[in-house]
Amino acid sequence: MSEPTGQRPPIPPQRPRRSVWDTFNPARLVFGLVLAAFGVIWLLDVSDVVDVDLDVVLPIGLIVVGVALLVSGTSGRSGGGLFGLGVVLIVILVLTTLVRVPFTGGVGDRTERPARFADRTYELGVGKLTVDLTAFAFDAETDPLSAAIEANVGIGQLVVLLPARSEVPCVSVDAHAGIGEVVVFGESRGGLGPDYQTRDVCTGPPVPELELSTGIGQVEVRRV
Amino acid sequence: MSDGRRFDRSAIVWGIAFILVGVAFLLDRLDVWSIEPELFAPLALILIGVAVLAGARREGTSR
Numbered sequence: 001m002s003e004p005t006g007q008r009p010p011i012p013p014q015r016p017r018r019s020v021w022d023t024f025n026p027a028r029l030v031f032g033l034v035l036a037a038f039g040v041i042w043l044l045d046v047s048d049v050v051d052v053d054l055d056v057v058l059p060i061g062l063i064v065v066g067v068a069l070l071v072s073g074t075s076g077r078s079g080g081g082l083f084g085l086g087v088v089l090i091v092i093l094v095l096t097t098l099v100r101v102p103f104t105g106g107v108g109d110r111t112e113r114p115a116r117f118a119d120r121t122y123e124l125g126v127g128k129l130t131v132d133l134t135a136f137a138f139d140a141e142t143d144p145l146s147a148a149i150e151a152n153v154g155i156g157q158l159v160v161l162l163p164a165r166s167e168v169p170c171v172s173v174d175a176h177a178g179i180g181e182v183v184v185f186g187e188s189r190g191g192l193g194p195d196y197q198t199r200d201v202c203t204g205p206p207v208p209e210l211e212l213s214t215g216i217g218q219v220e221v222r223r224v
Numbered sequence: 225m226s227d228g229r230r231f232d233r234s235a236i237v238w239g240i241a242f243i244l245v246g247v248a249f250l251l252d253r254l255d256v257w258s259i260e261p262e263l264f265a266p267l268a269l270i271l272i273g274v275a276v277l278a279g280a281r282r283e284g285t286s287r
Contacts, residue, residue: 059250066242073235083235086242093249098261178261193261 030068031081034061055096062089098178098193098215105152117143117206122151130159133168134224138206145205146172153214160210160221168206173198175212175219183220237278241271 038061045052065086072082105123111130112122117138122131131151151158162171174197175182181190189196212219251257 053253055253056250059246059253062246062249063243066239066244066246069235069239069242071239073232073237073239076230076232077235083238086238090242090245093245094264097249097252097259097264192264 028081030064030071031085034064034068034085037061058089058093058096062086062093065089105154114149117147117208119144119147120149122149124152124156124158125154126156127153128157128159129153130161132161133208134161134163140205143206146207146209148209148211150211152212153217153219155215156217158212158214158217158219160212160219162208162221162223164223168208169204170207171198171221172207172209173212173221174210175221177213177217177219178215180214180216181218183218183222185221185223233278234275237275241275245271 038057041052041057044050065082069082069086105125107124107126109128109130110124111132112120113132114120114136117136120131122129129151131149133149149160151160162168173184174195175184176195177193179192180194181188182194182196183189184196184198187196210221212221248257248259252259
C-alpha cells in the first residue's frame with residue numbers, strides 16, 4: 001500500500017489566449033474585405049444607388065491596405081496579396097493623376113469654329129480636336145471683352161488656331177499635357193506633365209482665355 | 225524583455241509607405257495639396273530603395 005505523497009496533481013498548462021490575429025490571417029482578412037468593399041461600392045455606383053467618387057475611394061483603399069500590411073507585419077505575417085493590391089492601386093492612382101482629362105466627348109477628328117466670341121467648352125475623348133478661332137465675330141458693345149475657351153482631349157492632339165496679332169493682340173494661355181508635348185507660339189515643352197502659362201499684360205479686347213489640356217498627346221496653339 | 229513576437233520588417237515598411245502614399249493622393253484629390261507628376265519617378269526610386277534596405281538584413285537578424 002503506497003503512502004500518499006501529499007502532492008497535488010500537476011496543473012495542466014493553460015493554453016495561451018488566442019487573439020483575433022492568431023485566428024485569422026490579417027492580410028487575407030483585409031484583402032478579402034477590401035475586394036468585397038470595392039465590389040459593393042462599384043455595384044452601388046453602377047446601380048445609381050449612390051454616386052461614388054473613385055478619386056477618393058482609391059486613396060482610402062490604399063490607406064486601408066497599408067494599415068493591414070502594418071498590422072500583418074507586426075504580427076509576424078507576410079503581406080500576402082496585400083502588397084500586390086497596394087501596387088495595383090498606386091499604379092491606377094498615378095495614371096489617373098497624369099491623365100486627369102475625362103474620357104468624354106467621343107472619338108475621331110473634329111473641328112470647332114465658334115461664330116461668336118463667348119465662353120466655350122469643347123471635349124474629345126480620343127483623336128484630334130481643332131478649335132479654329134480665326135473667324136469669330138466680335139462686337140465690342142455686346143460681346144464680352146474676354147471669354148474663357150476650355151478644350152480637353154483625353155488622348156490625342158488639340159490644336160487651337162488664333163487670328164493674327166493685328167486682329168487679336170492679347171491672348172491668355174494655360175496649356176497642360178499629362179504625358180506628351182505642349183507647343184505654344186512655337187515654344188515646345190515635352191515630357192511628363194509639361195505645361196505653359198502666359199498672361200499678356202495688354203488689355204485690348206477681345207481676349208481669349210485658353211484653358212487647354214490633354215491626358216496623353218499634344219497641345220498646340222498657333223496664329224495663322 | 226521580449227514577448228516572443230516576430231515582425232515582418234518588409235510588410236511594416238511597405239505598410240507605412242502605402243499609408244503615406246494613400247494620404248498624399250487623398251489630400252491631392254480633396255484639393256488640400258497638389259501632387260506634382262514630376263515627383264513620381266524620384267519618389268518611386270526612394271520608396272523602392274528604402275524597401276530594399278529594409279529587407280537587406282539576413283534572415284534571422286531581421287526579425
